[in-house]
Amino acid sequence: MENSIYVRRYSGDCDDFAANKREIYRYAGYGGLKDPNDETIEKLLGEVMDDCKSDLAYRVCYRRMELTRKDGVMQLPFPTDSKNLAKCLEGSREIVIFAATVGLGIDRKIARYRLISPTKALLMQAYGAERVERLCDVFCSEIAKEASEDGLFCTPRYSPGYGDLPLETQKDVFRLLECDVQIGISLNRSLLMTPSKSVTAIFGLREKKLTEHQKKCALCGKTDCMYRDREETEACNENS
Numbered sequence: 001m002e003n004s005i006y007v008r009r010y011s012g013d014c015d016d017f018a019a020n021k022r023e024i025y026r027y028a029g030y031g032g033l034k035d036p037n038d039e040t041i042e043k044l045l046g047e048v049m050d051d052c053k054s055d056l057a058y059r060v061c062y063r064r065m066e067l068t069r070k071d072g073v074m075q076l077p078f079p080t081d082s083k084n085l086a087k088c089l090e091g092s093r094e095i096v097i098f099a100a101t102v103g104l105g106i107d108r109k110i111a112r113y114r115l116i117s118p119t120k121a122l123l124m125q126a127y128g129a130e131r132v133e134r135l136c137d138v139f140c141s142e143i144a145k146e147a148s149e150d151g152l153f154c155t156p157r158y159s160p161g162y163g164d165l166p167l168e169t170q171k172d173v174f175r176l177l178e179c180d181v182q183i184g185i186s187l188n189r190s191l192l193m194t195p196s197k198s199v200t201a202i203f204g205l206r207e208k209k210l211t212e213h214q215k216k217c218a219l220c221g222k223t224d225c226m227y228r229d230r231e232e233t234e235a236c237n238e239n240s
Contacts, residue, residue: 007182008139010058016138017058019049020130027126041119048123055105056131060139061182062098067204078172084163085202088155092204096143099179101198102131128197136199153209157201167191173200
């Protein structure tokens with residue numbers, strides 16, 4: 001298991017990949033509103049979604065690895081002093097390291113529309129961000145279902161550059177997953193990924209189910225983040 005890199009490809013046509021317009025508007029800067037209350041923007045978003053559908057190529061590569069401990073300390077397959085990652089993986093028996101992308105097609109379209117329709121380009125950026133996050137959600141849900149057969153539960157996913165996990169960890173993730181060979185993601189000297197709508201992340205598989213307070217945004221102290229899940233955070237705060 002530890003030496004295997006797996007690849008999954010998705011068509012994006014199933015119900016699991018239905019677009020969440022509220023999230024798209026949030027990524028576009030409209031906050032938590034369901035709609036921007038602007039028929040023109042709503043129409044443009046519909047055009048963007050139709051225009052970009054054929055450009056999306058949903059791909060994930062990953063490794064599922066045993067999480068060992070030495071003197072009570074987790075032994076990850078890369079060096080890190082991240083306390084937040086350790087907290088996220090607390091109690092885990094295994095870890096899953098993965099990279100996901102929706103491909104270069106939407107990047108090319110965004111670059112073209114920046115010149116002819118900046119508003120459409122903005123909505124494409126937001127749509128691409130929502131698409132790759134949805135891909136991550138679908139993949140993690142699949143792993144959760146498979147892990148449940150072994151009596152395991154998933155922790156939230158945690159990405160390089162988030163909290164106190166340095167962006168330099170990208171190098172270790174790319175080394176472990178061979179992202180360029182497996183699904184065509186490259187990493188430049190600034191540690192930015194191409195295609196831009198790509199995500200790398202780590203999550204754990206543990207024997208005890210997480211409480212609501214242990215999920216997602218509750219792990220991060222950055223309360224002013226525009227991408228923070230407001231509903232979940234408020235619920236977690238009520239339970240703390």
